[in-house]
Amino acid sequence: MIEAKELTKRYGAVTAVDGLSFTVRPGVVTGFLGPNGAGKSTTLRLILGLNGPTGGAVTVGGHRFAGRPRGLRRAGALLDAHDVHGGRTARAHLTALAVSNGLPRRRAGEVLEEVGLAAAAHRxxxxxxxxxxxxxxxAGALLGDPPVLLFDEPLNGLDPDGVLWVRGLFRRLADEGRTVFVSSHLMREMEQTAEELVVIGRGRLIAAESLTDFASRGTRRSVVVRTPDGTALVSALTAAGAEIARERDGRYTVTGLEPRRIAELARACGALLDELTPVSASLEEAFMELTARSVEYGAGETR
Structure with a gap:
């Protein structure tokens, strides 16, 4: 388990993390979301003791992680895939990590096999x-078989097969009772992977709840409509303030009106409805709406 209480980090006049309190529970995959510059990477470094907090505290398994010996047995992390010595082989890199953490050398080969790199061990x-x-x-994160795992943007550069593999790996690790904390900007992938979310903006907590609950907080929900009387219905819905997009199959996606109101307007204008289907709440839409005020640099914005 990871527990943060009023976690704060300042760099001079800049507050990167501002009083964060949240819990990451074992047995579920928890997504860590926020706009660029929200403080996600700083928070992960604070959890692992790579930076010291200005205020508050964070524990891993009930203890501060910084200074604990043989740390890979307690928590594994992927923070930057480029942060490795390019002149070493994959096996040499993992063997060095294993030895420095009191782990058997054979673990290097075992985790290379697990992540699909056995054939590249000596490259x-x-x-x-x-x-x-x-x-x-x-592979490095898995080396110590730890109960807590943290990953920062682990899907960058992976092909579709790799993405499916990582998704299954995270699910398996959580099913084994481990704490799995995944930072990502890929909303659609988080919908497929995470069950819980911690969402921050400008270093402050926006939400710590289930993915379903967070997605349902978005107000701009859509309804799929199919009708033979498109012209009349579109006119009535547009006049009522709805946003309408025509799909390739001839149906319409209506945003800004509830299904009941759409049905009332269809009846009023004499339009027949063949379909009226509310669309499940979108994580991406809820994220964009609820973090809009926390974006550090918006498109087209000048400072």
Whole structure:
């Protein structure tokens, strides 16, 4: 378990993390979301003791992680796939990590096999693609078979097969009772992977709840409509303030009106409805709406 209480980090006049309190529970995959500059990477470094907090505290398994011996037995992390010595082979890199953490050398080969890099064990890391470096970073996180795992943007550079593999890996690790904390900007992937969310903006907590509950907080929900009387219905819905997009299959996606109101307007204008289907709440839409005021640099914005 990871527990943060009023966690704060300042760099001079800049507050990167501002009084964060949240809990990451074992047994579920928890997504860590926020706009660029929100403080996600700083928070992960604070959890692992790579930076010291200005205020508050964070514990891993009930203890401060900084200074604990043989740390890979307690928590594994992938923070930067490029943060490796390019002149070393994959096996040499992992063997060095194993020895420094009191782990058997054989673990290097075992985790290389697990992440699909056994055939590249003796290749120099500098020749690896980004996707291969991501797999190597995940191997390093798994090396000590730890109960807590943290991943910062682990899907960058992975092909579709790699994404499916990582999704299954995170689910398996959580099913084993481990704490799995994943930072990502890929909303659609988080919808497929995470069950819980911690969402921050400008260093402050926006939400710590289930993915379903967070997605349902978005107010701009959509309704799919199919009708043979498109012209009349579109006119009535547009006049009522709805936003309408025509799909390739001839149906309409209506945003800004509830299904009941759409049905009332259809009846009033004499339009027949063949379909009226509310669309499930979108994580991406809720995220964009609820973090809009926390974006550090918006498109087209000048400072």
């Amino acid at each position: 120099r890391i500098g020749r690896f693609s980004l996707g291969m470096k991501q797999r190597l970073g995940i």
